[in-house]
Amino acid sequence: MTKKRTKIHALGGKHGATCGELLAILNDYVDGGVAPAVCKELETHLAGCNPCRVVVDNVRQTITLYRKNKPCKMPAAFHDRLYTALRNCWKEAGPAKKPPKAVKSRT
């Protein structure tokens, strides 16, 4: 009779052995930077482990939410102040027009 594997489960239980591994490479997995063979292994794990699948989904949703939820408009008064400052700065320190090419003197 073979001994059953009883590794501590990364998410709290003791079923399965790859939840910890999944957590360790969660970033690469979510960002699509995992080698196809490893990816397949993780997907097999996810197919049989709902809590891990939900965590991966939640992380993806979190990222999407922050990406979509760009903060608000700038206050109008600040907007005007910003453009005034920009124009002043442009006059003083903006990129100078190309200086005319220096003519080499042969003297």
Added chain:
Amino acid sequence: MPDHGYPDDQELVNNAKAGDLAAFETLVKRHERRIYGLARRLTGSEEDAQDVTQQTFLSAVKNLAGFREKAAFSTWLTTIAANAALKIARKRRGLPTISLDQATAPDEQGQIPHPEYIADWRETPDRLAQRAETHRLLDSVIAELNPAHRAVFLLRDSEGLSVSDTARALKISEANVKVRLLRARLQLRERLTRVFGDEQRRYAPGAHAAATHAQKQVNDRCNRNLTLRENRL
């Protein structure tokens, strides 16, 4: 890439470098809200966000001639804004000007925090993003993060910078970007799931094994029924 016939950033940068203020103002219009939003989340203050936004664009004016376009203009601006915001944040907290690497190194030694509240969300991010209260919640949740983790998350996930650009912008190693990003993502996931998670579809950490086992039984049963049905057909 030009969008709907409008000049792209690169073309505008070229014109601005040649002295065209209107081209530069178009660039500012295109990026001001993004930079302002990033600054607000990095500093957690309206006033500081205005300072950072102004500093970013003024610095862009002063340094435009030297901008070598190795990175996209948007990435270049993000880097300037991140540095200005972190400088202000350190000043506010009275922290000495040390690198983020030194400031948080001991924190990175510990174990990765394991997810505790695990549940499907009740709604999709698309629908959640449309609500004003979601916006406030995202701001308050991200404000609770360690500043170094927050900066990495905002640059990498919110602004979409690559790992190497994030590392360069924050002057930290790529390994540190990765570990901080994982911590930030897990912490934000935890907080948001406590609000958006469906209590009815929650997996208690201790019940994980049981849930997995129960799910397996359900799957087995479904597969058996499917086989029976197929056999009957």
